[in-house]
Amino acid sequence: MTADGVNYGDWYLPSKYELNLMYENIGPTIDGGNVGNFSNEDYWSSTEYDNEDAWTQYFWNGDQWHDYKNSTYAVRAVRAF
Secondary structure (H helix, E strand, O other): EEEEEEEEOOOOOHHHHHHHHHHHHHHHOOOOOOOOOOOOEEEEEEEEOOOOOOEEEOOOOOOEEEEOOOOOOOOOOOOOO
């Protein structure tokens, strides 16, 4: 996909491991913010747990767990650089 000649096709949903690295490097949202401006909620990863569940990362305290894929959580697309 391009807009004004810029390629946006290299964005993807990070894996549970990549989301955890982001949490470890940007920090929790306990004190109201962090470098990545993540909010105090769960973010979906691209890592599936099984046919019905996928892994999430909670940016308030770093917990990871799986939940139904039809649950409503935030997403944060990333790109390789």
